Amino acid sequence: MSSEMFMRLAVKKALDGVRKGQAPFGACVVKDGKVISCEHNAVWKMKDCTAHAEIVALRKACEKLGTIDLSGCEVYSTCEPCPMCFSACHWAKISRICYGTRIEDAKRFGFNELQISNEQMKGQANSKMEIEAGFMRDECMEVFKEWQKRQGLSY
């Protein structure tokens, strides 16, 4: 499977979430070219303020692989991970984060807290995380647009 396919799965999962009333974010954990977990944000569904897409996907990956060490795994996320999720990726020893939209894009749609970019986090934490930004941004943006439509909001 290709990077495009992984991101497309994350987008599909995020759209599933939006249709179920969840926040518009999706993430896949991938290892050796295989999807280990793919989840959408489940904060409202699980009534858990930590249940961002990346966190839920990391937890599931730990469970599936039976380890807290996700070295060699990559995270594909429809949006730039927030500082909580970036830090969680770091603790899990994720090697690479690939994301579509940026925290600033999320802000335009009303998700406007914790404006610390992954590059800032990486620099300050002296992390070796590989980061690919803006990957398939247009497709990832569709998730926000779908969410916005369902909110009946206009910007």
Add this chain to the structure above:
Amino acid sequence: MSSEMFMRLAVKKALDGVRKGQAPFGACVVKDGKVISCEHNAVWKMKDCTAHAEIVALRKACEKLGTIDLSGCEVYSTCEPCPMCFSACHWAKISRICYGTRIEDAKRFGFNELQISNEQMKGQANSKMEIEAGFMRDECMEVFKEWQKRQGLSY
């Protein structure tokens, strides 16, 4: 109950965790002078890389109070929350974080990743979180010492 009692509970829980082979961190969520949850780090026990003491305590508090909005709650943590936990507190709308030892203290005991202080996170994220640092630091330090003893390590 007083702040001292809340922190003492967090220390006791952290020591419980250490005796069960878990990492040396504990945290309480408190609302209106009552303990809502008190947990130790459970990363190894739960095989969940995100199961830091604060995260587990926040999740439990959300579950117990039936909401993702922990406005008005305080977090007492034996050690300065890492950036993941600080961000989780922010998402949960925690009003105040009170902690004992600092991230640098944790570093001395081998927990040396993600050196971004709560003050740095707060400043950059433009957060209104109230932070009390160094509260009952000596008692909180005992948790690290107990952990160190059990590792058979010397520094």
